[in-house]
Structure formats: structure tokens, C-alpha cells
Amino acid sequence: MDASAAKLIGAGLATIALAGVGVGIGNIFGSFVSGALRNPEAAPRVFGNVLLGFALTEAVALFALVIAFMILFVF
Amino acid sequence: MHSPMEQFEIKRLLDFRIGSLDASYTNSALWMTIAVILAFLLFVVGTQRKALIPGRAQAMAELGYEFVAGMLRDNVGDAGKKYFPFVLTLFVFILFCNVLGLVPYSFTPTSHIIVTFAMAAVVFVGVTVIGFARHGAHFLTFFVPSGVPLWLLVILVPIEVISYFVRPFSLSIRLFANMLAGHTMLKVFGGFVVMMGILGGWAPLAFIVILTGLELLIAFLQAYVFAILTCLYLNDAIHLHH
Numbered sequence: 001m002d003a004s005a006a007k008l009i010g011a012g013l014a015t016i017a018l019a020g021v022g023v024g025i026g027n028i029f030g031s032f033v034s035g036a037l038r039n040p041e042a043a044p045r046v047f048g049n050v051l052l053g054f055a056l057t058e059a060v061a062l063f064a065l066v067i068a069f070m071i072l073f074v075f
Numbered sequence: 076m077h078s079p080m081e082q083f084e085i086k087r088l089l090d091f092r093i094g095s096l097d098a099s100y101t102n103s104a105l106w107m108t109i110a111v112i113l114a115f116l117l118f119v120v121g122t123q124r125k126a127l128i129p130g131r132a133q134a135m136a137e138l139g140y141e142f143v144a145g146m147l148r149d150n151v152g153d154a155g156k157k158y159f160p161f162v163l164t165l166f167v168f169i170l171f172c173n174v175l176g177l178v179p180y181s182f183t184p185t186s187h188i189i190v191t192f193a194m195a196a197v198v199f200v201g202v203t204v205i206g207f208a209r210h211g212a213h214f215l216t217f218f219v220p221s222g223v224p225l226w227l228l229v230i231l232v233p234i235e236v237i238s239y240f241v242r243p244f245s246l247s248i249r250l251f252a253n254m255l256a257g258h259t260m261l262k263v264f265g266g267f268v269v270m271m272g273i274l275g276g277w278a279p280l281a282f283i284v285i286l287t288g289l290e291l292l293i294a295f296l297q298a299y300v301f302a303i304l305t306c307l308y309l310n311d312a313i314h315l316h317h
Binding site for chain 2: 054055058059063065
């Protein structure tokens with residue numbers, strides 16, 4: 001197989017990380033909504049933590065993006 | 076058509092060299108300067124009048140101040156008060172760089188790893204120095220989780236050490252990758268608008284409007300995350316608990 005084809009396959013494989021990130025972000029907001037429905041009073045107080053968790057999880061997806069870019073453009 | 080990566084190109088505006096060192100004034104430096112000037116105007120001119128009932132600029136400056144002060148108070152406690160100016164500067168600078176990057180034809184300095192890594196490295200080195208200055212060699216117990224059997228420590232201590240040294244990288248890559256991905260995505264959809272022409276181009280254009288709103292949220296969120304992680308790292312160095 002020629003190297004440029006392998007590169008494209010590798011970059012595609014790097015996006016598999018999105019599966020985990022999808023589960024993670026869904027879990028964060030799903031837990032937030034179910035928690036907020038049980039105790040609506042406390043919901044605004046934890047929303048900052050929700051956003052923090054969202055940003056930290058989203059970053060994992062972006063690490064995968066960086067790896068995909070590195071495979072495509074650096075090597 | 077232009078490539079979506081072209082927006083990240085650094086251009087020299089004023090050529091300036093010290094020996095072999097290239098210290099040219101680039102578009103990146105220009106937008107950083109604009110961010111600093113705008114932040115300065117907001118905080119200095121905005122709070123000039125010190126009215127009891129604040130006007131718009133004063134309210135915004137006070138809101139930003141209170142926001143970061145509250146963040147530091149909640150996460151570090153009273154010991155963190157000393158580091159408030161640093162965290163506020165970091166937060167406001169990143170926020171202004173991120174938000175100004177959303178202006179069409181502007182440049183986002185935080186979309187370059189070298190800029191974010193420099194900030195993350197300052198945070199990392201500073202926090203480590205604070206930890207050693209406050210606790211001396213006792214700071215090394217930070218890497219030893221308490222209440223763990225000895226055989227497990229052999230595995231856990233290297234993991235703790237590695238996770239500590241990965242901090243500046245994850246901190247900088249998070250901000251840089253968010254900015255890079257967001258701006259690339261906007262430009263890719265911009266390309267769709269051109270490709271689909273006057274009839275079909277409206278759909279991606281509407282999507283760009285929504286995405287720009289999302290990017291505005293991300294711009295704020297990433298500044299917030301950078302600042303709050305700085306607070307958490309400071310808390311680790313000051314209080315040493317796990």
C-alpha cells in the first residue's frame with residue numbers, strides 16, 4: 001500500500017475517538033437534565049461544572065483532531 | 076478558492092531582526108496588541124467614573140472582575156487572593172483574543188500552539204515554583220496518593236508524575252485545538268456557501284450563523300476553562316490535598 005493511502009486511512013481511524021466523546025458529552029448533559037428535573041433548585045449551581053465537564057470532554061475530541069492533522073500534514 | 080487553513084498564516088507586517096532572531100511584528104502580534112488595548116480600555120476607562128450605579132462599561136468590567144474573583148475564591152480560597160491579578164489577566168487576554176478572532180478577516184493568536192503553550196508553560200512553571208516555595212521538599216508528597224498499599228504505589232507514583240507533566244500540554248492543546256477546529260469549520264462551511272451558489276447556499280449560510288453563536292460560547296468557555304484549571308492547579312500547589 002502506498003504511504004499516502006495509509007495516511008488517509010490513519011487519519012480516518014483517528015476519528016474513532018469521537019465515539020467515546022459522543023458518549024461522554026451525552027452522559028454529561030443527560031445526567032445534568034435528569035439531576036435538574038429531580039432537583040430544579042440546585043440546577044443553576046451545577047451548570048458551571050456541566051460546562052467545565054463539557055469543555056474537558058470536547059477537548060478529547062480535539063486531541064483526536066490534532067492527531068489526525070499530524071498524520072495528514074506533519075508526517 | 077482559498078484553503079480553510081489560510082486564515083492561520085502568520086504574515087510579517089514590520090520586518091524587524093535582532094541578529095539572527097526574527098522579531099518581526101506579525102499579524103498575530105497586531106491582534107494581541109488590539110486585545111490588550113481593548114481590555115485595557117474596558118478596565119481602565121470603564122471604571123474611571125466609579126459610579127454607584129454603574130454604566131454599561133463599568134458593569135461589564137465589574138462583572139468580569141467579580142467572575143474571576145469568585146472563581147478564585149471558590150477553588151483556591153483566601154490563599155489564592157495573591158494570584159488574582161495573574162488569573163484575571165490570563166482570563167481577559169484569552170477571552171479577548173478568542174472573541175476578536177471571530178471578527179471576519181481577523182486573526183486568532185490563540186489558534187497557534189506556541190502562544191497557548193507559552194501561557195500554559197508559565198502557569199505550569201509558576202505553580203510548581205509556588206508549590207516548592209510553600210512546602211519545600213514536602214511538595215513531592217503530592218505525587219504519593221495517601222492510603223494506598225505499597226505495591227500499588229509503584230504503579231501509581233509514575234502515573235501521578237506523568238499526569239502532572241502532561242498538564243501544560245493538555246492545557247495548551249485544549250485551547251489551541253478548540254480555536255483551530257472552530258475556525259476551520261466556519262471556513263469550510265463558508266466554502267460550501269460559495270460552492271452551492273445563490274440557490275442552495277442559504278442553508279450552509281444559516282448554519283454558519285448558528286455556528287458563530289456556538290463559537291462565541293466556545294470562545295468564552297475556553298477562556299473560562301483555562302482560568303479555572305489554573306485555579307485548580309494553584310489549589311493543588313497551595314493545599315497539596317488530593
